[in-house]
Amino acid sequence: MKYRIKQGSTLLLNRWEDAWNEPMFKQKFLLGMTTFIALLSFFPIFYQYIETRNGHVNNDVFLQLIPAYDVSIPIFIVTWFMAILIIMKAIQNPAVFMTFMYGFIILNIARIISISLIPFNPPTDLIPITDPIANIFYGNKFITKDLFFSGHTATQFLCFLCLQKRFDRILGLIATVVMGFLVLIQHVHFTIDVLSAPIFAYFCYVLSTKIYASEISRETEISS
16 A cells, blocks of 8 residues: 555656656746736735626526525535545646646636626625635625626536546536536526536636647646
8 A cells, every 4th residue: 555655656746747847837837826826816806896886687587486595505515625626636637737727717817807898786685605715815895796607617617627537527517517506596696607607618628728738738648
């Protein structure tokens, strides 16, 4: 058992060492991390701003049929279970790390643009999500107008796309479907927000693979 652990650690270090020795990988890694940190710093400014503006009323017939319930705990569990899973897989594989990091960056930039262009007022019976970790990045006031498109749903689908093993991808797909239903039950999103989220996530994933295309090809050759 000790030998297997040691062998796995050596393989992990070799993967990152080989990747880090590539100048292009190093440049893209540092650029991505810098952009990611800058984006986190911008989140509170942007999300607190959108709360001050008035948006459009969305007459969501389907949402009106669903009674609003507080499902913050299941949302929290799904969110951070998948976060831990993708972090573990990203640590094990530089390609997964880079693909998810750039996909997440592009996804959030896309959300900032779409929320800016399509301002919605929140559902009248919205129940705030209690997530002490995620709420840190939104600022002092609870955010209700980050609607189109659903970041919770899109992030789960991005995890599904970035994960490589079949069982992990099944978990990612299940998490996407479950999250989509949960945010509707909590009435923190409209139906169109949830349905459009995987579409946006897919195109963000495609863009991230374009950015990291050469390294993904190299990692695939190594693993095969």
